[in-house]
Each structure stands twice: as structure tokens, then as C-alpha cells.
Amino acid sequence: MTALLKVQHLETYYGHIHALKGIDIEVRPGQLVTIIGANGSGKTTTMKTLIGVIKPKRGKIVYDSLDITGLSPHLIVARGMVLVPEGRAILTRMTVLENLQMGAFVRKDESVGADLEKMLNRFPILRQRWDQKAGTLSGGQQQMLAIARGLMARPKLLLLDEPSMGLAPMVVSEVIDIIREIRNSGVSVLLVEQNVRQALAISDYTYVLETGKVILQGNSDVLINDPRVKDSYLGGDRPYNG
Template sequence: MLQLTNIKAGYGNIQALKDISLNVPEGKIVSLIGANGAGKTTTMRSITGTLKATSGDILFDGQSIKGLAPHQIVKRGISLVPEGRQILQGMTVLENLEMGAYQRRDGEVQDDLEKIFQQFPILKERMSQLGGTLSGGQQQMLAIGRAIMARPKLLLLDEPSMGLAPLVVQEIFEVIQKVAKTGTTIMLVEQNAKKALSIADYAYVMETGQIVLEGPANEVANDPRVLDAYLGGSKKK
């Protein structure tokens, strides 16, 4: 569904991505893990068009999206849940969700809204509440719900566990799995390697702007390099 080939991107004279190539097959969860500053968010920004790749190509459903504006990429079927959630804090839960569907012109927005409320009952309870007054976990659910309202074929999640308590992280990852079961393809960028690898089908490991390891998620999780760097050492499988 998504194919990055030899992507380079950066900020001024800093080259953050160095010939990145990766694939996200339809109907799968693909995780991209790595330390802070590895280039994970830059990869997401390149896919969504908020940062222009300087070379290489990005194909979505077989067509190049490199160089398209972010709103055009959303229209093609890619939605992002950004790092830090970035909900509209001065708007209600309902208004945030409706904003997710702002580009849609079909008559099924209300039906999808009801599905979101079934999936996230707490959002229905709080739908008249301002987004900024929600807890961190509730805001993350709202950010995911808002992205789903665009009816994406591919959902990009950038650090969904950031700043959340362990029990809330568990709940968010259960939500991600439920979304995947509806047929939505997911690319997950995450520092919590253990959680990311536990739900992914395939995984890539990124260091200093390069892919250094890839494979089925269960194999990556048992690679000695990953165990030592991200999972607390080879004796703690």
C-alpha cells in the first residue's frame, strides 16, 4: 500500500533521512522503532507532505504522492495521529471529530461518528466537553477518532504512548489493534519498542536516519541488537 524508496529529507543543512526504503502492506500493522532523534517523525512528515523529500519517491496505492500538499495526501486516504496528539483544545470533542471529516462529501459522516462513539464510549460521554480538559489518554483516543473520521486507508500513528501511564498505554494499544481489525492499514512510530513489536506484523529499526534492521516483528523482537538496545537486554525476552 505504501512504499518509500531511497527517501532523503532534512532540515536546512541537516540530513535527517538517508536513503530510507520501507514498505507497508495493505491490512498490516508495521512498526518503526528507534531512539529519540533517529528520524522516525521526519519519516512521518515526509509521508504526509509536511516535509518535502529531497530525493527518492513515495508511492501510495501505486501512485506517487511525493510533492503533494498535506490536504491532497489526506484526500488520497492517509491520516496522521501526530506526536503530542495536537487536538483542538478550545473545541469540543464532537467538533474535533467533525473536523476529521472536513474533506468528506459523502452522506455517511454521522454513521461513522456513531461508530467512533461505539469504539470510544468515553468520547460519547464527553462529546460536549472541551478537548483541552480531557485526560492525556482521552485526548489520544480523540486524536485517533478524529483521524479515523477521515476514513483513511492508511493510519499513521506517531508516538501514541508518549506521556501516558502504563495502564493507559495498554488501553491505547488495544484500541490500535481494534482499528486494524476493521481493515485499516497502520504504520506505527513508537519509542516503546516492546509494545510496538507486540502488536506489529512487520518492523523496521531506525538509527541516525537509516534503516538498520527489518523483518517480521517477532523476529525483530528477538534480535540480540534490539533486545540489548530497546528491550532491556538479551536475558529479558
């Protein structure tokens, strides 16, 4: 099967800091692929480079049969690759509805209104709060809004950068469930997560980053039992406590 996203030897710098040192990643249509790795390993830089916020120094990004390397973010989003960034970046002074509408700004089709309605059905809490300022929502609700805003762009490939960051364990599970539903609805997902056990449990394939390189990769159900993943990312044999 041809990959929906094929990243070849991606290298990204911040000035002299060599943040990505040649990364290869693939997402096939319908797959949920996870990237894990310690803080500073290059996960966010990977996402930002893919979506075009940072230009890579070397390497190639092919998405949906098109070389998008160096393309501006809005052109990439218009082609259906959408990033829900680390820290959510919702517009706290705007209402829930306005945030959702912002998500559709690249679209030119007629069904934005119908999709808004669908989104409010999918996230009932957002319907309840539709006219409130987004800043009044809880952390979990803001994350739901950020994901819903991303979906309003009608992604083929949704990039999620640590969607569970800072959330209580119960809310983390809700977010994980939503990500699984999104994949089941036919949207391919590239997920960066620190809740490794839960992310691997719902994903097909996993990449492990360390200092800007992929040091390990494989099917998630295999990697979850790999001693290297267990020791470094699953807290050894201690029981999982969120």
C-alpha cells in the same frame, strides 16, 4: 501482493541537517508496520515527509498505486493516508465533537454523521464527554480523541506517531489494544512507538531507524528476539516494567 505504501530512498533535510538519509519502507494492505528508533533517529521526520508536511529532497513515495511525492497534505489525506501526529495536536479549546468533525473535513460523502455515531460507540468516553472542551480530557482520553479524529477521515493507511507518549502503563495498553483493533478492522497502520515490546507484539513487520537510516528490519516476531533489538530497545534481559 502490491504494497499499499512503498517508500524508496527517501531523503529529507532541515536546511543543512540531513535528517533522512535514504529510507526504504513498505506497508502491504492490512499490515501493521512499526518503526522504532532512538530519539532523533528520524521517525517523526519520516511521518511528516510521508504525509507531505515536509518535502523530501530525494526519493519516491508511492501510495495506493499513485506517486504522491511532493503532494500537499490535504490531497494525501483525501486519498486515505492520515497522520495522527506526535503530541496529538487536538484543538483543546474546541469540543470533543468539533474535533471529531474536523477529522472528516476532507470528506465529501454522506456518511459522516453515521461514522460519528460509530466513533462514539467505539470510544464510549468520547460520547460521555462529547460537548466538553477537548483540553479538559486526560492525556489518555486526548490520545483516544486524536486517534478517533484520524479515523473520521476514513483512512486506508493510518500513520500513528508515538500514540502512547506520556501515558501511564495501563493507558498505554489501552492504546495498543485500540491500534490492534483498528488493524483488525481492515485499516493498514504505520506505527512509531517507544514501547517497543508492545508495539512489536501487535505488529507484522518492524523497521529500526538510526540517524536517518534503516539499520535493521524484519518480521516483528523475529526482531523481538534479535539480540540487537533486545540490547538497544528492550533493556537487555531486565523484565519489562512498562
